[in-house]
Amino acid sequence: MVVRPGEPLLAVDWGTTNRRVYLLEDRAVARTERDDRGVTAIRDFASEAADIRARFGDLPMLLAGMVGSNIGWRTAPYVPTPAGVGELAANLLRIDERTAIVPGVSTLAHHRPDVMRGEEVQLLGAVAAGLAPGDALLVQPGTHCKWAQMRGGRITGFTTAMTGELFALLRSHGLLAAQLTGEVSANTAFRQGVEEAKRRDLAASLFGIRAAKILGTRDDADAAAYASGLLIGSDVAARIDQAPDAEMFILSGPELGNLYIAAIEMHGRAASLIDSQTAFVAGILAIGNVFQ
Amino acid sequence: MVVRPGEPLLAVDWGTTNRRVYLLEDRAVARTERDDRGVTAIRDFASEAADIRARFGDLPMLLAGMVGSNIGWRTAPYVPTPAGVGELAANLLRIDERTAIVPGVSTLAHHRPDVMRGEEVQLLGAVAAGLAPGDALLVQPGTHCKWAQMRGGRITGFTTAMTGELFALLRSHGLLAAQLTGEVSANTAFRQGVEEAKRRDLAASLFGIRAAKILGTRDDADAAAYASGLLIGSDVAARIDQAPDAEMFILSGPELGNLYIAAIEMHGRAASLIDSQTAFVAGILAIGNVFQ
Numbered sequence: 001m002v003v004r005p006g007e008p009l010l011a012v013d014w015g016t017t018n019r020r021v022y023l024l025e026d027r028a029v030a031r032t033e034r035d036d037r038g039v040t041a042i043r044d045f046a047s048e049a050a051d052i053r054a055r056f057g058d059l060p061m062l063l064a065g066m067v068g069s070n071i072g073w074r075t076a077p078y079v080p081t082p083a084g085v086g087e088l089a090a091n092l093l094r095i096d097e098r099t100a101i102v103p104g105v106s107t108l109a110h111h112r113p114d115v116m117r118g119e120e121v122q123l124l125g126a127v128a129a130g131l132a133p134g135d136a137l138l139v140q141p142g143t144h145c146k147w148a149q150m151r152g153g154r155i156t157g158f159t160t161a162m163t164g165e166l167f168a169l170l171r172s173h174g175l176l177a178a179q180l181t182g183e184v185s186a187n188t189a190f191r192q193g194v195e196e197a198k199r200r201d202l203a204a205s206l207f208g209i210r211a212a213k214i215l216g217t218r219d220d221a222d223a224a225a226y227a228s229g230l231l232i233g234s235d236v237a238a239r240i241d242q243a244p245d246a247e248m249f250i251l252s253g254p255e256l257g258n259l260y261i262a263a264i265e266m267h268g269r270a271a272s273l274i275d276s277q278t279a280f281v282a283g284i285l286a287i288g289n290v291f292q
Numbered sequence: 293m294v295v296r297p298g299e300p301l302l303a304v305d306w307g308t309t310n311r312r313v314y315l316l317e318d319r320a321v322a323r324t325e326r327d328d329r330g331v332t333a334i335r336d337f338a339s340e341a342a343d344i345r346a347r348f349g350d351l352p353m354l355l356a357g358m359v360g361s362n363i364g365w366r367t368a369p370y371v372p373t374p375a376g377v378g379e380l381a382a383n384l385l386r387i388d389e390r391t392a393i394v395p396g397v398s399t400l401a402h403h404r405p406d407v408m409r410g411e412e413v414q415l416l417g418a419v420a421a422g423l424a425p426g427d428a429l430l431v432q433p434g435t436h437c438k439w440a441q442m443r444g445g446r447i448t449g450f451t452t453a454m455t456g457e458l459f460a461l462l463r464s465h466g467l468l469a470a471q472l473t474g475e476v477s478a479n480t481a482f483r484q485g486v487e488e489a490k491r492r493d494l495a496a497s498l499f500g501i502r503a504a505k506i507l508g509t510r511d512d513a514d515a516a517a518y519a520s521g522l523l524i525g526s527d528v529a530a531r532i533d534q535a536p537d538a539e540m541f542i543l544s545g546p547e548l549g550n551l552y553i554a555a556i557e558m559h560g561r562a563a564s565l566i567d568s569q570t571a572f573v574a575g576i577l578a579i580g581n582v583f584q
Contacts, residue, residue: 202526211406
């Protein structure tokens with residue numbers, strides 16, 4: 001596969017339920033589209049790739065995310081930590097001369113097995129673009145929140161927490177669901193949840209939401225914000241000491257990202273937002289340069 | 293209401309979905325029946341009580357559990373901790389001359405609001421029957437696991453953890469559900485879960501179940517036992533230091549109870565099982581004596 005200097009490149013961030021296609025020209029986004037054709041919606045990946053080229057141009061294509069998993073196009077084996085741009089580029093799964101999948105990353109750091117697929121491009125891109133230093137703790141909030149330790153610009157260890165999934169489960173099912181319908185913001189109730197989460201006793205803190213309703217000690221309209229504070233606060237409390245000397249960086253939109261920043265600041269630390277699309281593009285370009 | 297010395301008594305442990313009726317004669321169970329007529333199944337509690345008397349005898353009746361909540365017969369206001377037999381007997385909600393409901397207990401101990409309804413009878417009964425000392429940490433495993441501190445035979449504080457509910461949610465919904473179908477016993481995988489739970493980082497430890505499957509680091513048939521170890525272990529790790537000098541007592545059937553004992557022993561402490569029906573009967577008799 002050859003990407004000539006200056007030649008455009010197609011990059012696809014291809015997740016389980018969604019997909020974003022980028023047309024990259026002169027190291028910048030010339031055009032991008034997001035749709036719901038995640039890997040679970042696709043039967044024939046070759047014809048899907050042909051469709052993308054028909055719409056965006058007959059160009060080299062670099063794919064990342066669940067497209068490289070066992071529910072995707074083909075399985076790109078995980079690269080173990082420490083993993084940098086060089087390790088990922090050296091382990092691209094080549095589909096054909098002009099199409100390749102970026103591998104995911106696995107770790108046994110902290111004596112806990114963990115995996116990522118797709119997030120690694122953002123993480124390395126955040127450093128490549130100068131959005132974060134090469135030694136830092138990076139956070140990717142969401143259904144399965146990733147916390148990645150970067151050393152010398154490489155991913156040296158990471159932890160995934162089911163923070164968003166637990167919140168979604170609690171809002172949809174079980175005892176607390178009827179209480180968790182309110183808005184979530186970094187308000188007083190959210191901050192009380194973050195404070196409670198410092199106990200590191202999530203299953204009991206959650207029942208406190210029920211007890212507060214029964215005893216009337218909290219306005220029930222605040223229950224969802226409090227629960228969000230508990231869950232995000234648990235995530236932060238468990239990992240805040242992993243990078244004691246480094247600023248933290250949040251790869252996220254502002255809504256969720258600002259909740260994490262509020263929780264981190266309640267632990268006396270600082271964090272700033274990084275645009276995750278910018279980081280993804282920088283990561284793909286860095287990997288693509290080696291890949292050429 | 294008068295229960296003459298030696299006169300039989302009807303006791304009903306009336307929960308949300310189940311109910312157990314006891315005919316007590318000479319301080320012993322003459323007859324008992326369990327059915328699924330929990331409070332959510334009942335429209336007319338007066339006629340239900342009449343039915344019980346028609347079947348078991350026209351006797352004084354003491355009710356405990358959710359029958360005293362706002363979804364039950366009538367609301368018996370919570371008695372705050374510290375709460376002993378005297379406090380509960382003094383705050384019985386009298387329905388008529390021969391029928392009364394035992395109130396639940398509320399607490400703000402440990403700066404966390406909490407409530408119980410039904411469990412208090414077992415807790416006080418365990419001490420009244422000499423099954424546990426008056427100063428002890430008592431555990432009632434289940435959907436909402438209660439940990440009660442007893443001092444001088446009274447409930448001085450307690451914590452509820454959504455341990456069983458979280459396990460049920462994870463087994464029924466979400467990413468891990470398909471993995472959590474196996475048997476649970478205090479096996480090696482369960483013990484590994486208890487050990488992992490000492491990190492006090494539940495949301496991340498749970499994702500490790502997924503990662504272990506993807507990376508093939510644990511036989512997936514062991515995932516449910518590991519998850520149970522994580523959840524019970526989290527419960528134990530958060531509370532093991534609340535009674536550093538006291539043995540712990542588990543009010544539970546042997547299956548769940550032995551999982552808690554295994555987890556407690558992995559923290560270097562000891563616990564023993566108490567039969568919860570025996571404790572309930574002793575508690576009702578203790579409260580009923582004052583009640584006469």
